[in-house]
Amino acid sequence: MDIILLGAPGAGKGTQAKVLEERSGLVHVASGDLFRAALRQGTELGMLAKSYMDRGELVPDEVVIRMIVERISRPDCRMGVIFDGFPRTLEQAEALEQELQHHDRRIDRVIYLKVPEQVLLRRIAGRQTCKTCGATYNIYYFPSKRPDICDLCRGKLYQRNDDNLETARHRLEVYFSQTMPLIEYYTQQNSMVEVDGQREISLVTDIMLQSIGINGDNAEKQV
Numbered sequence: 001m002d003i004i005l006l007g008a009p010g011a012g013k014g015t016q017a018k019v020l021e022e023r024s025g026l027v028h029v030a031s032g033d034l035f036r037a038a039l040r041q042g043t044e045l046g047m048l049a050k051s052y053m054d055r056g057e058l059v060p061d062e063v064v065i066r067m068i069v070e071r072i073s074r075p076d077c078r079m080g081v082i083f084d085g086f087p088r089t090l091e092q093a094e095a096l097e098q099e100l101q102h103h104d105r106r107i108d109r110v111i112y113l114k115v116p117e118q119v120l121l122r123r124i125a126g127r128q129t130c131k132t133c134g135a136t137y138n139i140y141y142f143p144s145k146r147p148d149i150c151d152l153c154r155g156k157l158y159q160r161n162d163d164n165l166e167t168a169r170h171r172l173e174v175y176f177s178q179t180m181p182l183i184e185y186y187t188q189q190n191s192m193v194e195v196d197g198q199r200e201i202s203l204v205t206d207i208m209l210q211s212i213g214i215n216g217d218n219a220e221k222q223v
C-alpha cells in the first residue's frame with residue numbers, strides 16, 4: 001500500500017507519519033528529512049537543498065524526484081511507503097505515479113490534513129525537534145518536561161532554521177500557490193480523504209488509520 005500525507009507546513013504530517021509507520025509497517029519517507037540528513041552528512045545535495053530550504057522555497061523538481069526515486073527503489077520500500085512532504089507539485093505527482101506504475105503499484109490513499117493558517121504558524125513557531133532521536137515537541141501545546149531536553153533520550157532540542165516566523169509565512173505562501181493544486185488533482189482521482197488536523201493528535205491518528213483500513217485505539221471518541 002502506498003499513501004501520501006498532504007498538508008501545509010505544520011499540519012502534522014511528520015507527527016502522524018511516525019505513528020502510522022509503527023502501526024502499518026509501511027516505510028515513512030519524508031523529503032524534508034532526507035534533505036536535512038544529507039545536510040548533516042555534508043553532501044552536495046544537502047548544501048543545494050539548504051539554499052532553498054532556508055528561504056522557504058521549494059527545491060527544484062528534478063532534484064527532489066531523483067532523490068525520492070532512489071529512496072523508494074530500496075528493498076525496505078517494497079511493501080509500501082508513507083510519503084510525507086512529497087509530492088509538492090503536479091510535476092512531482094506525475095513522476096511518482098509513473099515510477100510506481102513501473103513496479104505495478106499506485107497511490108492507494110491520499111490523506112489531506114486540513115488545519116487553519118493561524119494554527120499552522122503557531123505550531124511551526126513552537127516546534128522543537130530532538131537532535132538525537134528526531135522526536136518533536138511544541139512549546140505551546142506539549143513542551144518537553146525539562147526545557148530544551150528530549151523526554152525520550154535526553155538529547156538536545158533545537159528549532160529548525162526555517163521555523164522562524166518570516167520563513168514560515170513564505171513557506172505557507174509557497175504551499176498555497178504550488179502544492180494546493182494537488183488537492184484538486186487527487187480529488188478528481190477519487191483517492192483523497194480529508195481529515196481535520198486540528199483535533200487531538202491521537203484522534204487524528206485513529207481517523208487516519210481507519211481511512212487505510214486499520215482500527216485505531218480511540219475509535220469511540222471520534223463522534
Ligand code: AP5
Nearest residue numbers: 009010011012013014015031032053058059085123127138
Ligand atoms: P518539510 O521538512 O517537508 O517541512 P513541511 O512540509 O514544511 O512540513 P513541516 O515539517 O513543517 O510540518 P509537518 O506537517 O510535518 O508538521 P509536524 O508534524 O512537524 O520541508 C522543509 C523544506 O524542504 C521545504 O520548505 C522545501 O524547501 C524542502 N522540501 C521538502 N520536500 C520538498 C519537495 N517535495 N519539493 C521541493 N522542496 C521540498 O507538526 C508541527 C508542530 O505541530 C510540531 O511541534 C507538532 O508537535 C505539532 N502538532 C502536530 N500535530 C498536532 C496536533 N494535532 N495538535 C497540536 N499540535 C500538533
